[in-house]
Amino acid sequence: MNIGVVVxxxxxxxxxxxxxxxxxxxxxxxxxxxxxxxxxGLDAVILPxxxxxxxxxxxxxxxxxxxxxxxxxxxAAEGGLVLGICNGFQILLEAGLLPGAMLRNKSLHFxxxxxxxxxxxxxxxFTNACKPGQVLKIPIAHADGNYYTDPVTLSGLQxxxxxxxxxxxxEGKVTHEACPNGSLDNIAGIRNAAGNVLGMMPHxxxxxxxxxGNEDGRLILxxxxxxxxxxxxxxxxx
Amino acid sequence: xxxxxxxxxxxxxxxxxGKAIEHALDSLGFKDTANVRVGKYVELxxxxxxxxxxxxxxxxxxxxxxxxxxxxxxxxxLQS
Numbered sequence: 001m002n003i004g005v006v007v008x009x010x011x012x013x014x015x016x017x018x019x020x021x022x023x024x025x026x027x028x029x030x031x032x033x034x035x036x037x038x039x040x041g042l043d044a045v046i047l048p049x050x051x052x053x054x055x056x057x058x059x060x061x062x063x064x065x066x067x068x069x070x071x072x073x074x075x076a077a078e079g080g081l082v083l084g085i086c087n088g089f090q091i092l093l094e095a096g097l098l099p100g101a102m103l104r105n106k107s108l109h110f111x112x113x114x115x116x117x118x119x120x121x122x123x124x125x126f127t128n129a130c131k132p133g134q135v136l137k138i139p140i141a142h143a144d145g146n147y148y149t150d151p152v153t154l155s156g157l158q159x160x161x162x163x164x165x166x167x168x169x170x171e172g173k174v175t176h177e178a179c180p181n182g183s184l185d186n187i188a189g190i191r192n193a194a195g196n197v198l199g200m201m202p203h204x205x206x207x208x209x210x211x212x213g214n215e216d217g218r219l220i221l222x223x224x225x226x227x228x229x230x231x232x233x234x235x236x237x238x
Numbered sequence: 239x240x241x242x243x244x245x246x247x248x249x250x251x252x253x254x255x256g257k258a259i260e261h262a263l264d265s266l267g268f269k270d271t272a273n274v275r276v277g278k279y280v281e282l283x284x285x286x287x288x289x290x291x292x293x294x295x296x297x298x299x300x301x302x303x304x305x306x307x308x309x310x311x312x313x314x315x316l317q318s
Contacts, residue, residue, distance in 0.1 A: 057278075058306055065303075094306070101308040103247075108254045148251065148309055182252070 001228045002028045004042035006072070006088075008063045009034065013049035013085065016205045021046075024209050024218070025225055034066040043228050044081040045072055047088025049141070049203060059102060059144045060090035069095055081125055081224060082197045086142055089189070089199030098192055098199045099157070100149035105142070106182025112141040114214075115180055117165040117188045117202055118172050124164055124191055125227040126198045129219045135172040136165075136216040138202035140180060140188075145201040147183040147190075157190055165189035165200055239284045241296045243314040245305045246277030280304055292316050 003021045007014045014031065022029040032039060039045055053062035063069070069091070076082045076097055084092040092098045105111060114137050122132040130136070149157070157163050165188040167179045179186045181201075189200030204217030247253045253275050260274040286292040296314050305312040 057304070061303065061306070101306050103252065103309060104254050106252065106254055108258055146252075150308070182254075 001043045001225055001232075002030055002041060003225075004030045004032045004039055004045045006032045006045060006047050006068055007034060008050065008052035008066060008091075010052045010054055011048050011050035011087070013087075013203065013205060016203075017046050017048045017085070020205045020208045020218075020221060021225075025221060027225060032068060034063070034068045036068045037071055039068070039071045039075050039080075042075070042080070043232075044083065044224055045075055047072070047082070047084040047091050048205075049086030049088060052087055052091065055144075058094065059087060060092075060094040063087075063091045064095040073097065076192075076197050079194065079196050081228065083126060083220075083224065084197075084199040085203055085205065086140075086145075086201055089201055090144065092197060092199040097197050098190055099153045100147055100190070102144045103146040103148050103182070104144055105146050105180075110141075110143040111145070111180050113139065113180075115140045115188070115202055116168050116170050116172075116178065118168040118174060119164070120166055121161045121164045121191070123161075124195055124198065124223075126191070126220055126223050127164060128227060129223040133172065134219075135168060135170065136202075136219065137170075137207070137214060138204055138217050139206045140202050142181070142201055145181040145183065147187040147201075149184065154184060157187075158185070160193060162191050162193065163187055163189075164191050164198060165202070239286055239289070239292050240317045241280075241282050241284060241292065241314055242317070243280040243282075243296065243300060243304060243312060244277055245280070245300070245310050245312045246275050247309055248311050251309055278304075287318065289316055289318070 166186040207214035208218035256274040
């Protein structure tokens with residue numbers, strides 16, 4: 001598979017994403033500079049974490065006007081897999097590829113620690129290597145991860161199983177206390193209605209190999225790669 | 239023409255920065271302070287001299303970029 005990792009000025013998890021997809025999972029990786037106007041030839045697009053454009057105005061607010069984002073929108077509209085991690089999630093929200101917005105963490109702190117998330121939907125191209133309800137331990141590192149949307153949109157997300165990850169305790173209980181940032185309904189990750197765009201605040205690329213003591217994040221990235229292989233095989237047969 | 243634009247979180251949306259400032263003001267002895275809201279202020283010059291046309295432009299800027307209308311509201315003053 002050829003995985004594209006978009007690089008904005010201020011991205012700082014782009015090389016981690018490249019490392020995991022290329023060196024851990026053995027895939028081809030193409031770094032895509034934000035000035036590019038095409039993502040042709042890529043099998044999936046990753047919007048990595050970081051502080052694109054210094055988080056000026058709002059997180060992700062300026063990045064969404066990057067030339068590459070037009071191409072990413074087109075790619076998503078055609079069903080291409082797009083994963084936004086942390087700042088990438090914030091950019092997807094600002095770009096309107098996912099509904100809602102991010103507020104400052106309730107505590108006002110930048111939170112950098114491991115968090116537990118429950119896989120609420122294991123039937124997505126990003127989670128099908130997980131078991132339904134599985135608890136994953138994945139690091140978070142953000143100041144603006146307090147997900148907000150209006151009540152109507154929230155009910156829609158819940159009804160369509162678009163809430164993919166929710167913050168929980170180590171035992172998998174979704175409680176108020178288990179939510180690190182004040183996120184509505186403990187939301188840690190959502191997908192779009194079509195199911196091919198996922199945004200998540202936790203960083204799966206930071207916990208994808210045994211040497212680091214935690215491989216939970218690998219399940220998400222492996223889901224993507226294996227799912228893409230199946231699609232490719234179908235295309236070859238057709 | 240100069241546009242002076244204020245962007246704040248909508249009423250009803252938690253403003254943790256506002257809350258923190260409110261607590262700090264309380265510690266300072268300003269006990270009668272309530273509903274502190276923090277916002278952004280943007281000032282810009284427009285070539286446009288027609289106020290109605292300028293207003294259309296500023297409104298579009300706010301809707302498309304300066305404010306995220308899911309969580310924020312905006313108001314502006316135009317001065318020639």
